[in-house]
Amino acid sequence: MSFGHALYYPHINLTNKNWIKHALLLWDNISRIVPDSVEPSDSEDIITIKSESKFIKDYRPTSGDTSQAFYNFSQELRPIIESDAFFNDRFFRRQRERRDYERDYHNRRSFFSDMVQSSGTYIHVEKMDRDLKGYLIDIGVAIPGQREWEDWVKIDSEIGMLYMTYFAKSISKNKSLPIVTDVEQSFSTSLYFESKIHSDYKNQFEYKLGNLLIETIVPKNINDVPLDRILDVRNKYDSERTAFFNEISNLSNSISDLDNGSALKDALNQHSRIILKETKNLEELYNLNKIETATKFLSISLPTTIASLTEYVSEGAKPFVTAGGIIFGMVSAANSVKKDKLELKQNPKSYLLNLKSELSGGDIFTRVNDTVKGIRKW
Incomplete structure (x- = not known):
């Protein structure tokens, strides 16, 4: 498991904004290889990312x-x-x-x-x-x-x-960091030889699957999404992002037969389809849960024990007892719904649904992260 930290190569300056935004939504940190005597020519966006999120780190080669x-x-x-x-x-x-x-x-x-x-x-x-x-x-x-x-x-x-x-x-071997790149031919350079340098397919599977899933969920024009919006989403769903990343890493560790590029491609195709299908099923559960929430509150009735006590209570006090029963029923139902929603929220794939809701402008459901905060959100 890479624990969310990766080593970027081959360049010093990070210029692919699209790649950076996707990386921000997946990794904890990215280190780039910067010699002591070099001062990176960072854009304003990269300077902002470094100062506000500490996402980009500089590694000095030895x-x-x-x-x-x-x-x-x-x-x-x-x-x-x-x-x-x-x-x-x-x-x-x-x-x-x-x-x-x-x-x-x-x-x-x-x-x-x-x-x-x-x-x-x-x-x-x-x-x-x-x-x-x-x-x-x-x-x-x-x-x-x-x-x-x-x-x-x-x-x-x-x-x-x-x-x-x-x-x-x-460097990655010494620091136990996976390597990532925004230059796809880095893993296929020198087409005349199947070099052993390209044989770390499990490592590739981890970061490529994570990126593939995020790229599928977020809008294709993510370059048009302001950087501060990406940073806000990253911060808001930090724990969900970590859970999602850990699930991808655990899946990578469970796969043992990735020994060539073709097997890597097949594995990415298969597991991305499975995860996206499971994410769609989770989305349907949220929609169903939202309906069930309304149904629960429409069908609340007085608990039988409270109702039976009204025989011994004066007429003047009965409205308070009745109101107490309704409140008791509402609180019980609210706690039940909150528990259901919390269990759904803790599913690692809920992170993908949050990204879809936040960045695609979809009004399919109330954002997963918001639905557990109170009845007023329902």
Whole structure:
């Protein structure tokens, strides 16, 4: 179980607002990998999230992180670099004649360097072991950053993505944190190899199922929902969100046969359907409960014991006794209904119903969280 805290990668700056809003509705915290010498270029929204919810944390990578990533990554790197598939892919991108670069080391190095120069991505030097940096530059899949990028290495985009996955995994192993990303190809980079880095399918199942369910429930145009509204909903239903997350984590721990991407996809499809169906059933229970509430109050009668006592009470006092019986009956019914509603509210799937009610503008039922607070809410 991840206990609600995840490690984000591959970027420093969080720019995907849609992803951030969904993450706010699922996780307790997200840590991002930020070197000591880097000050993130955060937007006003990210600054607000950090100051008001403490949702985003910065993790400073250590030399142990980089050396472990180098050790694991180097075992995968050479077969990729030397493969014809890797070369052919870049050859067709550049539309050059392969015979000029086929096996000659210097020509290959020049060819890769040209690719990196035109379409590479940057990784900060504090995220990379020094020996790895030298090796990548030597074989041509990386070049030193220039001018304002002198503390960075420009690297082949797919190799860079693969390395950042290894780097995040090495940190997650040490910190017992699952890794999450808003870049889907992070889990499918280097299509030519089924790398062991992609084999943590149970971990993927946990966060992908949670995100999938929330994305299904909340409006498609969540970008139009103001950030302060998302933060308000997160705060208001914090305990329900935790219960929902724990149910997803427990389900993930109970699944043992996720050993490939196809099995992951099937599991996500199956369990999302089951949970959404159960959520729909819970919604129907709420609607039914709302009807039963009105019925209970319409059918309240005097308790027989109170009614029998009226034979011995003066006519002047009888209205008070009768009123007392009605109040007694109302309180009993109210307590019964509150108990029923509380049991429904404690169902982890009630969180999804709260999100639907709060963010989709649906007036299907009174919000789950509000229905247990008093008769006036009914």
